[in-house]
Amino acid sequence: MTHDAVIIGAGHNGLVTACYLARAGLKVCVVEKNDWIGGAAVSRELYPGFTYSNCSYVASLFRPEIMRDLELPKHGLQILPYEGGAVFKEDGGYLGMFRDHDANRREFARHSKRDAEAYDRYSRDVLRFCRFIRPMLLRTPPDPSTFRPRDLSELMWLGRKMGEMSERQIAETVRFWTMSISDYLDEYFESPVIKGYLAVSAIIGTALGPMSPGSAYVLLHHYMGDVDGNVGAWGYARGGMGSITRALTQSLLAAGGEVRAGTGVEQILVSGGRATGVVLSNGDVIKGRRVISNMDVKRTFLKHVPEAELPGDFVKRVKAFKIRGSSGKLNIALDSAPVFPALPEGAPNIRGDLHFTDSVEKMERAYDDWKAGQFSRDPFQDCMIPTMIDPTMTPPGKHFMSCFVQYAPPKIEGRDWTDADRDAFGQTCLDQIARYSPGFKDRVLHVEVRTPRELEAEVGLTEGNIFQGELTFDQLLFNRPVPGYAQYRSPIRDLWMCGSSTHPGGGVMGAPGRNAAAEVLREMKHPSGMSEAYAVI
Amino acid sequence: MIATSKTPLDHFRTPLLQTPFHARTAPANRLNHWGPWAGYMTALCYGDSDMEYTAIRNGASVYDLCPMVKYAVRGREAAAYLNRLTIRNAAKLSVGGVHYTVWCDDAGKILDDGTLFRHAEDHYVICCQERHLGWLLDSAEGFEVTVEEITEDIAALSLQGPCSATVLGAAGFDVSALKPFRMARFPFEGGEITVSRTGFTGDLGYELWMAPDQALPFWDHLFAAGAPWNIRPIGTDALNLARIEAGFIITNMDFIPADQALREDRPRSPLEMGLDWMIDWEKGHFTGRRALLAEREKGSDWALIGLEVPGNISAEGSILYYGKKVEAGFITAAAWSPSVKKSIALAQVPARHRGGHDLWVEIYALRELQYVKLMLPVTVVERPFFNPARKRATPPGRV
Amino acid sequence: MPSFDAILIGGGVNGLACAARLAGKGRRVLLLEAKAQPGGGAGTVEFAPGFHVPALAQTTQGLDPRVMAGMGLERHGLAFHPALTTTALSATGDHLIVSGGRAGGPDAEAFAALHRKLADFARVLAPFRGIAPPRLTNKGNEWGKLARYGLGIRALGQAEFREFLRMILINVYDVVQDELTDDRLKGLIAFDTTLGSWLGPRSPNSLILYLNRLAVGADPLLPKGGMGALAAAMARAAQAAGVEIRSASPVARVLVEGDRATGVVTEAGEELRAGLVVSAINPRLTFQRLVGPRHLDAGFFTRTHHIRSRGAAAKLHLALKGVPEFRGADLRSRLVIAPSVEAVEACFNPGKYGEVPKAPVLEAILPSAHEPGLAPAGQHCLSAIVQFAPHSPKAGVEAARAEMLENTLAVLEAHAPGLRALITHAEMLMPQDIEARFGMVGGNWHHGELAVEQMLFNRPLREAAQYATPLPGLWLAGAGSHPGGGINGASGWNAAERILAEGRA
The missing domain is CATH 2.40.30.110 (Aminomethyltransferase beta-barrel domains)
Incomplete structure (x- = not known):
């Protein structure tokens, strides 16, 4: 039996592609190496009775157009907005974040009256940049190096979008896209802790520091999502991030698609310059009219395709593709809710993201350690306790805490991570939390420590890079993943890409998967049935 | 040195602050009909909007103005600073005077409007709808002035209606000589009340400015004096009707502040809002002047x-x-x-x-x-x- | 009735070029220079009795050809030594010679290929240096030139055009890691890229600075007679074109009358009027000190503070009583100590926090090796640019200077054993000293960091990017404007062209 499409990897993007194709009537089979489904958007019971979002941990970027098209709510998906957050300061104080605009202003005013009032201006300015970029997420990037009609018309569309902006706004956009978040924040704010908090979104997942040019763009990447129209807001998937891929799987099955989990792909079959299917590690062959890889570009082409089938330039570029892991993760089962004495009794901030890095400088120093091939001695952590809001993940009164940590290099001073390295890394993170939450360690029932090594081994993300490739301009838009191959097609006919290595990049967004499906269907001259991209506000 | 506020840590328990008059406005609010205004609870209607409106046009009405954002501008170059900031001539505003004014961004688009009070040669207060501390401080560079946000330091009521002067007289504040857009000061219980003949109703009316700790005694005193004239507190609904009749515009209702607009075609200039009469083209440079000149040339x-x-x-x-x-x-x-x-x-x-x-x-x-x-x-x-x-x-x- | 058509403020290379161009077109130009001699960053100083070194800039990648020819500088005595070769020094004496896009060592071929590619990119970018930055509207652009230059990029061919788009905002670290293996070479390219900038090799957007350098010239040049001779030749040429140069005439402020710049007031109190005023000094100083907030919109004025201008280059001058020995390196070459790309990055790190690098990277020349007269007989002077010095030293300037000097001398000693014993006089100019001496805000040579977000239509600020400023009658012509600094003169020449096309001069 030959499938219309074999999709490698049941991560969220692979499933999104599969769903769209199955709903368009194609016979689709998704192949997954792990015996669980979801890639890095998973809920796993790694401690009895506790559900962990043990890779990705918050949702915002996942496009609502996709949720609607694929009827994910019908298949059980619920996104819960969360409240506020806090940065704990070394001096014992803290900066809280609140959903209420005026409460937030008063809180910021405790740290700077000026910054409190500047924050609105900053938010509006960033939102203006979001308005420009959002429509690009669900479009295939044009190739500026061709004269194909579609590329030209997409370039003209882009030109028109630019033309809708004033000279001022274009200049500001170019500035913002190329600046460091540190420099950008300096133009608005004076309080170190406020800047430290606002810089976070610019570094999460990247191998850049807050002082690296281009980091402001990364901030945008984290701001352009929304929870039900609330742009820039983040939420939890009820039941953990696996709820997203679970709903996708249900949607896929309902549309007649198939998922085969538990056996990975050994080789992508190429015959006569065309992809014709895959061979699994157990020797099974699954034939397909096309193969669509949700694996990152390095894994796809350097591990699963014979090099002889690929042009030399392409291989060279894939080899040089930057996919440096920069983060680690602690997943912690807690016997009871941690207490942060700095926060007043009943403060809602604990239901949001908790940080312990109170300045941009500390964040940048953490990055310097990474550059030197070490994990950060004083790392940045983005800690969340989703069970403060989501009642489904742990027994009552118990909690699951997710700690995203930067920076952790893919290799320690050039050599592989050892278990001892991993444990030292975990200890560093726990010590940091315990400094702000006395007795924290006594509440810990179980800790899963993940370094880039674990992320690569389990989920298959090369070097443990959560975005399947760095989000710098040389790897964005028509450059992602490789110039000339940014339209989800590869040098091999019928071999496609749909993972985060492709435009618009990583995060649990689903856009690459949707765009890839759109390209496949366009080539088949099949109507896509996809929603138009929604407007920002 | 970073200026910070002394807000208590648990401010989140009361996301909407109560104004200094709350102990009086709360029981008066028979409908318990409140809305948020700039982080404060504000009465939208106390009991009957029609009757509250009637008080504005027939007797004496009282509106709690506390949530208005206030900035004090002090210093030798306060007038020069405000002339650079706003489109009107603040130097021509005499001490004891008030004027309505507007300030713009570089593109000549309105950031906000407000009233400007001149308390002394070197002391003004701006009273407006939105918050602008960053812009006001940025604009202060190179001028010998200080700019301070003083919203919570001042409690204010607006007393409006044909009987408002009479009520004030009965309360012991003789405002018979006070002309429109002028201020007078009166002693009150060891402190001082500032009365300005200003308002947002297009009727006879006064705004009364005081320290927060004077708020309740003053309210009681005013309402006792005004009882014969059926003085009554009014909510935002009634005031809004009166202001439409007066043809006044409100920030974020009739125009959006230029710095808040996401769409570039939304901001409006003073020329577009019919405020060209207040621009002093001759006073020297002010922010937005060159853009406004260009707009005047080519048309709005x-x-x-x-x-x-x-x-x-x-x-x-x-x-x-x-x-x-x-x-x-x-x-x-x-x-x-x-x-x-x-x-x-x-x-x-x-x-x-x-x-x-x-x-x-x-x-x-x-x-x-x-x-x-x-x-x-x-x-x-x-x-x-x-x-x-x-x-x-x-x-x-x-x- | 103004007696001049234009008053130029600042007699640096750009001010002289601009003034000469305007005068050459028949305009009556007065140039006011604050110091005793024009030249700005190009000058020669006797920092110790008998020892002459470049006061700031120690080489040039080359003057803009329009400036060279248009001012007739050769006629006025300007000549250069043969282009310098570069020696990437090794502490073990295993040096690498780089010159004319060729390098020895294991990467000879890879480097030649990389250089060809980057030189191609630089070639198609170079023409943009010679025009005013494009406006982002449909008016006010030199459309013909823009289209031609744009097509020039496309004419690289599809493969190279794709590479161009991929690499235009890439960092130099990734490029050298992808293409080269030799640490000496990688260190050298990383050093040359980040020279004079506030970026590390790993900072995205850094490669474009290397392209900009190549767009001017592949190898550094040394003027005969020293940098001072270059400045003197330019001044002579400007005067010959009719420019009146008044030295030691610092300007206190720009005169504004009727919402227009109508002249200047000197610090001596003299009022001078002209049809227009052109500032070739730092744009921040121009707007903040010479014009002031009262004549500018608040948003614009605030953003003059956002012109980032962190200087990270320090300048070292040494008087040596004998011949230094860099383990066999040619003393007439440019000596670069940047052992690896990581070493350059490691130097950048502490500067971010106001700290001094442990082992600075540097570029040294021995002017006396080219012209013995610059030092007493048998003795030498060494001039070096050392990176990265803290732009805002936490420990204070004095402590930072001492530490910077000590760390630099230790590095030099490691590469030239015995050098410390030869030193009779040492001077370390920190960015703060460079700011004080040359009016470069933050000590940044470019009068505003040369970084992508401050290039083209954002240089120095979008409202002043085409040399005209929001204040009618006031123009910019310094390195703070497109295309930026270096001893080159393009900013000044471009400004003059724009003024001639549009201004009321």
């Missing part, structure tokens, strides 16, 4: 106009059409006016439609749960719609 894109609408249905939220077909602007505020007995509206229209020729409004009128579409011809009229002589009379008529 938009115009704010006052409209009369046939019938008795409010045109709130409606779209305007030229020749019933081509969209030509929109209504920003509208109401049936009890005082002029007409349906009136403020509207923004493309400048070429400022004359109102063949201009129509499409109203969705709710009639017993069912919307009915009306297409009505509108007429451009002068603002204010309601302009009683008593608002200017000095001394004010005794009632």
